[in-house]
Amino acid sequence: MIKKILFVSLVLFAVMAMPALAAEADVDPSVHAYKVAFAALGLGIAGAGGALAQGRAAADALSGMARNPGASGRIQTAMLIALAFMESIVIFVFAMTFLLNQG
Secondary structure, eight states: OHHHHHHHHHHHHHHHHHHHHHSOTTSOHHHHHHHHHHHHHHHHHHHHHHHHHHHHHHHHHHHHHHHOGGGHHHHHHHHHHHHHHHHHHHHHHHHHHHHHHOO
């Protein structure tokens, strides 16, 4: 039930952010406040999601290495690639935050 409420609230935040992010620069100043607020919200969600995913990936990789030390090299390589992909999503959101707030 909590996951459904969280999902619906995130969708509502995204829908509410669309007009603010699509507005022209010469519109009233409160639109800029919405842009900043929703960009910060998106960055916070991306950062929290990335941190949770990276923590889970590292924990599972370490438990896999503890159970099978012979496969630790392959597990570590796969984990590092996965961590790079997870971090790239957060970096993309960070870059989009700056791009959307210009103007």
